[in-house]
Amino acid sequence: MFTEPQNPGITVSDILLYINCPRKAYFVSRGFELFPEVNVSRLERMLLKELSLTYPEIIKQCSLNADNLCKELEVTLAQICIDLPLLFPRELAGVGRGICDEAEARARAKIPEIATNLLRAVEEYGKEPMLAALTPIKTEPFLSSEKLNLKGVPSKLVCFEGAQVPSILKPGNCPDQGVWASDRLHAAALVLLLEAGDGKEVPFAFVEYVSFGLLRKVIIRSSDRREVIQICRRVEKIKAGLMPEREEEKFCKECNFVEQCTSEPSLMSKFF
Ligand code: SF4
Incomplete structure (x- = not known):
C-alpha cells in the first residue's frame, strides 16, 4: 500500500529567501550554504x-x-x-x-x-x-501551523495595547515611511503563525530597523496574508525539487550561488 507523499515542511526563512530570489530558496533547499563565511x-x-x-x-x-x-x-x-x-x-x-x-x-x-x-x-x-512595543514577553518563541505546513521563530513577541504581536528585527536599510514590502510579508507570515496558536486575530506587527533605532507598526492586510499563502505553496514545490526559472536579480552580483545558477540547467529542472 502506498502512502501519500508528505509536503516538505517550510519555514519563514524559506519564505524570506523566496522573496529575495526564488532560486536561492531552491539552492538552500538542496543543501548549499547561504552564508559560507561571516564578513x-x-x-x-x-x-x-x-x-x-x-x-x-x-x-x-x-x-x-x-x-x-x-x-x-x-x-x-x-x-x-x-x-x-x-x-x-x-x-x-x-x-x-x-x-x-x-x-x-x-x-x-x-x-x-x-x-x-x-x-x-x-x-x-x-x-x-x-517600552511596551520594545520589551519582549517571549524571545524567539517557536511557532507552527499544521494547516500552512509552516514553522517560524519571530525575534520576539511583545504585548501592545492588549494584543500579543510579533516583532522582527531588521538590520538593513529603512524606508522613509512604513516598512519594505518584504518585511511586510515577513510580519504577515509570523502573524499567520501566531494566529494558528489560539485562533485570535493578530491585526498588526512591529518591524524594528535596528541600524537606525526606528520602530514601525505594520497593519497586516488580507492581501499580505494571501501573498504569504501563495508563497508557501510555491516554496513547497521548490523544496520538492522544482527549480524556478532564473531571473536576473539585483542581488545576483553578490550572490553565493551565481556559479551554480548560471551553469547549464540541471536534469532535474527539465522534468518540472
Ligand atoms: S545568481 Fe541571481 S538568480 Fe541565481 S540564485 Fe543568486 S540571486 Fe538568484
Whole structure:
C-alpha cells in the first residue's frame, strides 16, 4: 500500500529567501550554504541586532538625553562584542580580529543616529508605550501551523495595547515611511503563525530597523496574508525539487550561488 507523499515542511526563512530570489530558496533547499563565511557587514548586523535587544533596559534605566543614551549604547556594544562569540560559537569560529574591529567600528558609528531616533520616539509616543512595543514577553518563541505546513521563530513577541504581536528585527536599510514590502510579508507570515496558536486575530506587527533605532507598526492586510499563502505553496514545490526559472536579480552580483545558477540547467529542472 502506498502512502501519500508528505509536503516538505517550510519555514519563514524559506519564505524570506523566496522573496529575495526564488532560486536561492531552491539552492538552500538542496543543501548549499547561504552564508559560507561571516564578513564585516554580516558581523555588524549581528552586533546591531544584539544591541537592539538591550534598548528596553537602557530606556528604562537611563535618564533620557542624547548624551546619556549614546554612552549607554556604547558601553553595551563593547560588552556585546565580548559576548557575541559565546552566543554564536560556530558562526564566529575563525573570524579574524580585523573583521571584528571593523564591524564594531561600523556598529559604533550608527549609535548617534540610533540614540536620536529612540529619544525622538520616546518623546513622541511616551516612555511606557515605547517600552511596551520594545520589551519582549517571549524571545524567539517557536511557532507552527499544521494547516500552512509552516514553522517560524519571530525575534520576539511583545504585548501592545492588549494584543500579543510579533516583532522582527531588521538590520538593513529603512524606508522613509512604513516598512519594505518584504518585511511586510515577513510580519504577515509570523502573524499567520501566531494566529494558528489560539485562533485570535493578530491585526498588526512591529518591524524594528535596528541600524537606525526606528520602530514601525505594520497593519497586516488580507492581501499580505494571501501573498504569504501563495508563497508557501510555491516554496513547497521548490523544496520538492522544482527549480524556478532564473531571473536576473539585483542581488545576483553578490550572490553565493551565481556559479551554480548560471551553469547549464540541471536534469532535474527539465522534468518540472
Ligand atoms: S545568481 Fe541571481 S538568480 Fe541565481 S540564485 Fe543568486 S540571486 Fe538568484
